[in-house]
Amino acid sequence: MKLSKRITAMQESPIRKLVPYAQGAKANGKHVYHLNIGQPDIETPTSFMKSIKNFDEKVLAYSSSQGMPELIDAIINYYKKYDIHYEQDEILITNGGSEALLFAIIAIADANDEILVPEPFYTNYNGFSSAVDVKVSPITCKAEEGFHLPSKFEIEELINPRTKAILISNPGNPTGVVYTKEELKILAELAEEYNIFIIADEVYREFVYDGLHYTSFGNIEKIQDRVVIIDSVSKRYSACGARIGSIASKNKELIRQILKLCQGRLCVPTLEQIGSVELYKTPQEYFNEVNTEYQNRRDIVYNGLSEIPGVLCKKPTGAFYVVAKLPVDDAEKFAIWLLKDFDVDGETVMLAPAEGFYATPGLGKNEARIAYILNENDLKKAMNILKLALEKYPNTTLIPQSCC
Amino acid sequence: MKLSKRITAMQESPIRKLVPYAQGAKANGKHVYHLNIGQPDIETPTSFMKSIKNFDEKVLAYSSSQGMPELIDAIINYYKKYDIHYEQDEILITNGGSEALLFAIIAIADANDEILVPEPFYTNYNGFSSAVDVKVSPITCKAEEGFHLPSKFEIEELINPRTKAILISNPGNPTGVVYTKEELKILAELAEEYNIFIIADEVYREFVYDGLHYTSFGNIEKIQDRVVIIDSVSKRYSACGARIGSIASKNKELIRQILKLCQGRLCVPTLEQIGSVELYKTPQEYFNEVNTEYQNRRDIVYNGLSEIPGVLCKKPTGAFYVVAKLPVDDAEKFAIWLLKDFDVDGETVMLAPAEGFYATPGLGKNEARIAYILNENDLKKAMNILKLALEKYPNTTLIPQSCC
Incomplete structure (x- = not known):
């Protein structure tokens, strides 16, 4: 075979x-x-295991496919600190940032579609995409330029009718680059002009040094209907083994459609969600x-x-x-x-x-x-x-x- | 967009x-x-939470992408009771039976390929398949016949060059049918004759009544290189919220390829695997x-x-x-x-x-x-x-x- x-x-x-x-x-x-x-x-903050140890239901049942309401609320609160405002039906809990990425790609791109990704990139972007027949089209960035983005024109040249999204990790894995507000604005303009999505992998949001100001794609007001934010507790709270991630978007139809994928895999582990509620309450x-x-x-x-x-x-x-x-x-x-x-x-x-x-x-x-x-x-x-x-x-x- | x-x-x-x-x-x-x-x-057997409560590592780290060796060993031992014999590199731990199914489908079928499924079937078979552009081709079964399979000839008629596998739930969800050894043999013959895989979803293996003899696809010796067994702790141990499943196959190359998908999503939750090791030791x-x-x-x-x-x-x-x-x-x-x-x-x-x-x-x-x-x-x-x-x-x- x-x-x-x-x-x-x-x-x-x-x-x-x-x-x-x-x-x-x-x-x-x-x-x-x-x-x-x-x-x-x-x-890992001890609040995680503490809350899990308190779990005393007799049946470890399925939880909601969307995710536990308590965890969704905790994430809504977390985003508020960044002046990003989501509602309950704009967030889905996933099996790590990995599942969030896979589901976002499936929902946005069909077989033979393309997704623009600044390279070097997190290898699994390519892995997930090719597993569902989506092509990664690289925006080449250079060590000499600290892996910042090339000009708008150079990025624009890469866009074609099959391009469905720009997928970007900010701060960047593997480069450690933190993109400037101006760079984000250029991508936002392109997304608008070419009517494509931005999948923003911001799992390293807190890891920004030298007092640098961090801009999230959640802060670029006018394109919120085309922004999907991927998040995860793994690096943020050093809880990689929890496998709790999330998808957030003001595009409610996108969330409604991805919910079908969430329903397909029934739910995310109950205990890890209980623990993650506490993680998201970790003080500054x-x-x-x-x-x-x-x-x-x-x-x-x-x-x-x-x-x-x-x-x-x-x-x-x-x-x-x-x-x-x-x-x-x-x-x-x-x-x-x-x-x-x-x-x-x-x-x-x-x-x-x-x-x-x-x-x-x-x-x-x-x-x-x-x-x-x-x-x-x-x-x-x-x-x-x-x-x-x-x-x-x-x-x-x-x-x-x-x-x- | x-x-x-x-x-x-x-x-x-x-x-x-x-x-x-x-x-x-x-x-x-x-x-x-x-x-x-x-x-x-x-x-849920109390051994599950008991073992999780004993977890005392300071960092909740990624575990192995393949799955924890202790859990793989526990599953190998479990299968032995059914006279099914797997080795360490023939089993992968997954996020529930759901992920096991999705990964098996991606690894076996390309976009526009087909998978034969006795209908009525578990809806998510269709959901997962269509999400990755694979078509479910139904083998219609009838209430009047207790949802047993039609003749070999009728099934054979449905096979074409795009057919890559037969996906079957035994015992059946939603029908409660338990297929006979003869029915399994017919499917095994077809799989051999047409060089296709059998994806056997056996998550209800223990739920067989009236003293009926249950045959697993793992017991049909000569087609083991083309059999993939999907399992899960959800129903078996009433631990639906744990989301621990597995893929098993004597086709080591298939397992090696699916491991790439497992690596893409890094790992399955650590705690739930620890708990599941104990579940798989639950006495008869x-x-x-x-x-x-x-x-x-x-x-x-x-x-x-x-x-x-x-x-x-x-x-x-x-x-x-x-x-x-x-x-x-x-x-x-x-x-x-x-x-x-x-x-x-x-x-x-x-x-x-x-x-x-x-x-x-x-x-x-x-x-x-x-x-x-x-x-x-x-x-x-x-x-x-x-x-x-x-x-x-x-x-x-x-x-x-x-x-x-």
């Missing part, structure tokens, strides 16, 4: 290929600093603390990268990632070499090669994503290992200083 | 239209016996008790229906549903009338009109699904209300006895 073309063509996780090498390194007694994954080490101080911690980590990583000859990266201002150009021919080969052939006192690092974050063939080959989800001490050690590794790596593209 | 054709064409829940009428009835002080939903009232006595309870309920419903003039239904032998032909022109109208215009001492019943369980237009118009998920006392009252209602219903299709 043949499997479907869409599943066989679906992109695999770019890190997957490296897993056996990491396992091998660990089997050989090496300690691996994981700079490759987006699993924060911050503690939590974010202040977490933010300070991540900003310090960002500084360690950025300063560390800046000191390495041949590395190119602009200072990222959001999320907990950075994509850096490395002085190597192939970042995947380098990542494998780090695991297989290199260590500093029995320790090494694992990177995420960035090629898999691009849709345009050949781009990102010498780039890697670094996630700063380790404590400051470990991060410092990891950055030092990376520096020493790039000095020793045989396939460096740096012209040795001595020869010039 | 236009929404996608696939979302706008997607079938809504057949019960949805009735919800406002049920709400109206309740607002008017009527008690409504819900015979329309598949939410069991049986208590639990099933014996539950089974006796459901068999008694089935008897109440079946005997009740048999006593109503003009009602046609064969004795169902599995799950907790029955589809009955009613002496009415339109079961949906009748269901609305029950909620809006009828009561016995302030009480009425809610049925699920069966038309939405058919893909063939016009079929099932005078049929309804009854779920026996109420206690025996309530069920008796509900069946009496149904009987009195059919005596009074103005649009009965019964020729009055007095006129002949």
Whole structure:
């Protein structure tokens, strides 16, 4: 039996290929600093488990397909802090931001339609889209420009009659870019002029540094009927294993249609919703603390990268990632070499090669994503290992200083 | 902006239209016996919450995309009781049986492909399929034949080069049919002859009555490379709100491909998996008790229906549903009338009109699904209300006895 073309063509996780090498390194007694994954080490607010432990119904029954009203209310309240105002019938609870994305794509695009996505992008944007026969059309962004968007004209050139939406992560995964209000306005204009949707993945909304002002697509008044906001408790409250996400839109018809998909999968886990109600009530101080911690980590990583000859990266201002150009021919080969052939006192690092974050063939080959989800001490050690590794790596593209 | 054709064409829940009428009835002080939903009232084994309450990790992290190894092992052990033998890399944990179904369909069928499904069927089979552009091709089964399958020849006639799988629920939702070993063998032969998959939704595996022998598609040796078994803790352990399901197949390449979809959505909730490990260890006595309870309920419903003039239904032998032909022109109208215009001492019943369980237009118009998920006392009252209602219903299709 043949499997479907869409599943066989679906992109695999770019890190997957490296897993056996990491396992091998660990089997050989090496300690691996994981700079490759987006699993924060911050503690989940204890309110989450506390409320779940209080659950005492005898039957763990289906909950509402739309989501628990208490959780929807908690999210409505949360958005108010950002001056974003939703009503009960404008929000759906989903199995993580992942399901929110998949459902939004299905509802907006048919087979062979296209969705514009700034690249490098979160790999699963491509995975979900291709699984439902939607094509990701990349808006190429460059390390040299801190991965900010190209001109309106350049984006406009990519739009055609099959283009149904712009899907954008802000702050950006994997780049850590925080788009300016002006950039958002340009996308909003394009969405209006070409009558398309904006799917705004804002799961890193709180992770913005240097006192930068963050603008949500929920704040751009005149296009609210075409904005879909994807959210999740995973990164916001370090509750990745809860798998609670949401879709919000002032386009009530869109929500009504996506509700059919929600009804199809019946409901989202009851307990995790109960816990998430409490998460959304977490006081602002939590974010202040977490933010300070991540900003310090960002500084360690950025300063560390800046000191390495041949590395190119602009200072990222959001999320907990950075994509850096490395002085190597192939970042995947380098990542494998780090695991297989290199260590500093029995320790090494694992990177995420960035090629898999691009849709345009050949781009990102010498780039890697670094996630700063380790404590400051470990991060410092990891950055030092990376520096020493790039000095020793045989396939460096740096012209040795001595020869010039 | 236009929404996608696939979302706008997607079938809504057949019960949805009735919800406002049920709400109206309740607002008017009527008690409504819900015979329309598949939410069991049986208590969830306490081992589920007990194990979750013991969770004490500080960070609720992502778990493995494939599913927790402990849960996969528990499911492997569970299957052994049925003489079905899976290995670790032949099972994936999913967000309920729903996600298992969706992923199996995406992996097996491309846009415009077809999947054969005995009708009446679980509505969401159609919902999921159409959401990903796959067509459900119905194998029509009849109330008069207890919804058993038609001849091999009749099924064969429906197969064409676009047919990629047979999707079948056994025991059947909404019909309560338990297919015989001979019926399974016919489907297995067809699957081999036409090189297609069998997606076996066996979430009601334990709900088989009258001492009937149950055959799983996992027991038909020679076609194991083309069998995909869908399972779930929802009905089995009355844990519908847990949303833990699974996909199992001896076709390792299929599992490897579906794992890409699993990686795309990162993981299934951690806590619910921890709880489900314990559910899968529930001793056999639990099933014996539950089974006796459901068999008694089935008897109440079946005997009740048999006593109503003009009602046609064969004795169902599995799950907790029955589809009955009613002496009415339109079961949906009748269901609305029950909620809006009828009561016995302030009480009425809610049925699920069966038309939405058919893909063939016009079929099932005078049929309804009854779920026996109420206690025996309530069920008796509900069946009496149904009987009195059919005596009074103005649009009965019964020729009055007095006129002949």
